[in-house]
Amino acid sequence: MVRWVRGWSIAAKLFALQLAVIVVLAVIAVALIWADARADVERDAAAKSMAVAQTIANDPFVVDGVQSDDPTAELQPYAVDVMREAEVDFITIMAPDRTRFTHPDPTQIGQQFLGNIDRALAGEPFSETYTGTLGPSVRSVVPIEDASGEVVALVAAGITVSNTQVALGGRIATVIVAAAVMIALGALGSWLLSRYLRRVTWGRGAEEMSRMFAYYEGVLHSIGEGLVLQDDRNRVVLANDRAAELLGLPKPTGRHAAPAPLDALGLAPSVAEVLARTDAVIDEIVVTPTHVLVVDRDVIVSRLRPGDPHARRVGTVTTLRDHTRLQELTGELANMTTLSDALRSQAHEFANRLHTIIALIELGRSDEAVELASSELALSQALADRLLSAVEEPVLLALLLGKAAQAGERGIRFEVDLPERLATTGIDPRETITIVGNLIDNALDAAASTPSPAVEVSIATRDGRLVVAIADSGPGPRTGARVFDLGVSTKPREASDGAGASSHGHGIGLALVRQSVARLGGDIRVEGSRFEVALPLPTASTAPVPGARDA
Known part of the structure; x- marks a missing residue:
């Protein structure tokens, strides 16, 4: 029973x-x-x-x-x-x-x-x-x-x-009739209420709903994507563990808290703007100070019955996917591709010059061949020798050599100002590639359109901080501090729209730079065409373990 x-x-x-x-x-x-x-x-x-x-x-x-x-x-x-x-x-x-x-x-x-x-x-x-x-x-x-x-x-x-x-008996008959009427009315009310409950619970039993709730709760907090549920007033009803991590919210405690207004959560403006909307969103990129997020948002509607045209909006479901690492790897791959193309071009150019030198030797003009080979060697070796003697950070060394080759290929003067000795910084190599690589790429693109293209890179350590300054011969960004916002680019006008928002995929490199600087606890300043980044050097207790990866 x-x-x-x-x-x-x-x-x-x-x-x-x-x-x-x-x-x-x-x-x-x-x-x-x-x-x-x-x-x-x-x-x-x-x-x-x-x-x-x-x-x-x-x-x-x-x-x-x-x-x-x-x-x-x-x-x-x-x-x-x-x-x-x-x-x-x-x-x-x-x-x-x-x-x-x-x-x-x-x-x-x-x-x-x-x-x-x-x-x-x-x-x-x-x-x-x-x-x-x-x-x-x-x-x-x-x-x-x-x-x-x-x-x-x-x-x-x-x-x-x-x-x-x-x-x-006459009096009791009246009482019994009244009781029967009361039972009938109560049964009718109970039946109507049960019909409503059957509709809203889809005919499920309490044990079944309890199991479903336990399953959904487990799935909700175990998935790798962030999930945010909002009601019809865009208040956040629920955010799972991953969403709390991506948005910087307190971890869910398991208790059913009251819906929280967006302005009370301290969200990044870019995220708050998307969550405050009432329409659906598909694969929209949102950059926060620490993450690059891909946002999908569906609107939840309620109908009294299938096919009911009078649907009522009851809330939204927003999923957040973290593409921070993907964007960083994309930037690193672009740097490696650029370096490979530059080295391939240089190899082709060196082959042409080598053929010229061989021809001069065969013609008996050895003095001119020696002079041509020495001049080319001096031009390319001077910077390499300077970098090899001053920089002990292998990733930074390789990055500067690659960018120097890229600048030479594009006909841009590339100058590097280094201290006598730059010891290993202990900064995560991925962050170094993101920050220095994107800033130099940005400078090379800006300088390429000037009459005398030049890029100057200054790297030094002072007061326990690594200071990287990169300047170019261009006029500097027209957007001021907004240059670090997603979609804002410093590329020439033909590569972007009039407002500086890229239409060809530009505008994410500097946003990634700002993220990396924020993660490392540093700061960044822009003065004209000069970008200066100051990063605190890790101590022995905070230095990353070699081979360690982010969880």
């Missing part, structure tokens, strides 16, 4: 429970009302019998009759008439020794009265319920006194219990 009930839906269980409660309450109400009505009927019967008995006891005809030679002949017809007129079941007039003078059953006349008469003999009228010759009855016994006040007889008037039940 219990297992069968467990399979019921919530609506069915609620309907059965409400119906049972209503029936129980109705039964209790009927029982209480029946008990009260029975007491009222018995009180009415006692009062009526007492009034009839007292009326008879005070009647002079009765007083004279009980003292006559034949009381039965005098009083029996009188008693029968009074019973009929007063609608009582019996009137018994008796002698003080219980001998009956009158009775509804003539065969009982002259027999002993059954019941208590002691109080009446003492001159006190009383009422009681007693089982006599006519069965259980409500009777009143009153003394009949002569002129001197002496008790000369007794009169008992009563109504049988069967007749009181008849009177009670």
Whole structure:
């Protein structure tokens, strides 16, 4: 039985429970009302019998009759008439020794009265319920006194219990009808409520919904994507662990907190702008100070029934995918591709020059061949020797050499200002590539369109910070501090729209630079075409473990 009930839906269980409660309450109400009505009927019967008995006891005809030679002949017809007129079941007039003078059953006349008469003999009228010759009855016994006040007889008037039940039945019928109406109305209300619950719970039972909630809760907090649920007023109802990490929110505690307005969560403006919208979003890139997020957003609507055209917006579901590392790897790959192309071009150029030198030697012009080879070697080797002697950071060294080759290939003067010795910084190599590589690429692109293209790179350490300054011969960004926002580019106007927002995929490199600088706890300044980044150098306790990867 219990297992069968467990399979019921919530609506069915609620309907059965409400119906049972209503029936129980109705039964209790009927029982209480029946008990009260029975007491009222018995009180009415006692009062009526007492009034009839007292009326008879005070009647002079009765007083004279009980003292006559034949009381039965005098009083029996009188008693029968009074019973009929007063609608009582019996009137018994008796002698003080219980001998009956009158009775509804003539065969009982002259027999002993059954019941208590002691109080009446003492001159006190009383009422009681007693089982006599006519069965259980409500009777009143009153003394009949002569002129001197002496008790000369007794009169008992009563109504049988069967007749009181008849009177009670009419009142109980009304109560039962009212109870039935109450049960019907309650059942109807319960049925309507159960239909609503069945619709909103899709007919699922409590145990099934509990299991579903446990499964969904587990899935919600275990998926690798961020998930944000908002209500119809764009308040955040729920954010899973990954969303809390990506958006910088407190970790979910497991308790059901009240919906939180967006302006109370301290979200990055770019994220808050997307979450504040009411439309759907597909693969929109949002850059925060620490992450590059791809946002998808669906609108949730509610319909009363399938195909209902009057859909109501109840909220949104937003998924957040972290593409920070992907964008960084894309930038690194672009740097490596550029370096590879530059080296390939240089190899081709060196092959041409080598053929020229060989031709000069074959023509017997060895002095000119030596001069050509020495000049090319001096131009390319001077910077390499300077970098190799000063820089101990292998990633930074390789990056500068590659960018120098790229600048030479593009005909841009590339100057590097270094201290006598630049020790290993301990900064994550990926962050170094992102920051220095993107800034130099940005400078090379800006300088390429100037009459005398040049890029200057200055790297130094001071006050426990690595300071990287990169300047170019260009005019500097036209967008000021907005140059680090997603979609804002420093590329020439033909590569972007008039406002500086790229239309060819530009505008994410400097946004990644700002993210990396923020993650490392540094700061960045822009003065004209000069970008200066200051990064705190890790101490022994905070330096990254070689080979370690982000979790």
